[in-house]
Amino acid sequence: MTAETKFPGTDAPIVRKKLSDQVFERLWTMIQTGELSPGDTMPSERALMERFGVGRPAVREALQSMANKGLISISHGERSKVNKLTPGIAFDQVNDIAKLLLSTEPSNIENLKQLRKILEAGSVQITAQSCTAEEIVELRELVEAQRSKLGQERAFIEADIAFHVAIARMTGNPLIQAVTQAMLSWLSEYYKPVLHWSGRENTTLLEHSKIVDLLESHDVSAAVTMMGDHLGRSDPLYEAS
Template identity: 30%
Template structure:
């Protein structure tokens, strides 16, 4: 992702303990994603990397293979290992997206995520209107009811919001669409916490009502209406976050 004028927003921190392999891969991925290692730049010498991470040569090389498989590195004999252009990075790899989120969500990343959501989620809502089951509707209604609970924590509201979008993706009954949606779940949960509606009871109620309208239209099997309602929710959330960041 390209640089932005505003500082990236920090993620929800994990207490997960990483393996040696994961530590190497994540550290170098963060160097690349943040531009500390720029596209076209050669990696530091192997000896320097071994000293930095305190690992075996085998562990280091396995880590580099993982990054190469995700499109971050190009390994060529007699040329060395170089950082590739971002066009080759696999952002639809769950780990890659997690690394990006853990490094912070700058304006470019938020915009690009919103663009992907605008392309994907309205279509999922339209399909859900055609194919939803009773069980799907129950899951959607449960998520909306959770979003309506007063004094709900910011994190719990974000989880309920995410649960609704996941349920709609599942109701589309398109496994490829559901798989794409599952990849961005980590980023969605993060972005849902940037400007939580729970800070204002009226805003929380309005936000929950906008999401409930999507479910109502899906239940009525109104595909175009559900798609439009989903687009409204995506744009409203994006504009709220950006307005707060500018403020």
């Protein structure tokens, strides 16, 4: 190697990390290695100050960053606790970015609707094969809960989301449930039924009831077809401004 040889990136200036960032990295490692497990109480601020040799501001800023990422819960007057990591927490971290992406690139709304069709077809296929009598009762109750929200646009949409998320949950796959929940939450901000057709609520309820009937009879093919028709019908209700 000659004196002229340079390694890629070695000319970039060395950036000194903030103390709080270094504390965050240490705490992150403690969770990764299992030194801190879900449900554990976090060490006190003083204990962390002594362990890492830093001041209180650096520790507090690091703990707040941990809380912002859903890694710990901070309660006033109590010690912070380590959260159990779930797919829902992971998707919460991309929530604002996803909404910004949709608002700045309206074409992504169509992409999201396409993703919804693919994901929910898979969800209803899995659920139709294995759903229990208790789950059918739950779905029928959700349809009736949605019926009670007729005329209450926002509440009706929330009940609609609850129905679709329940089917996703019944797959037994928490990632499917988390993606469905996030996806429908993002789409709900672009719901514009007034621009299209009246009587939509009763059609939605009827189709939901038919989907439940098909799930109860474990008719996989018909359930997938019905879900596809249902989502195709609702497609125009979601659009960019």
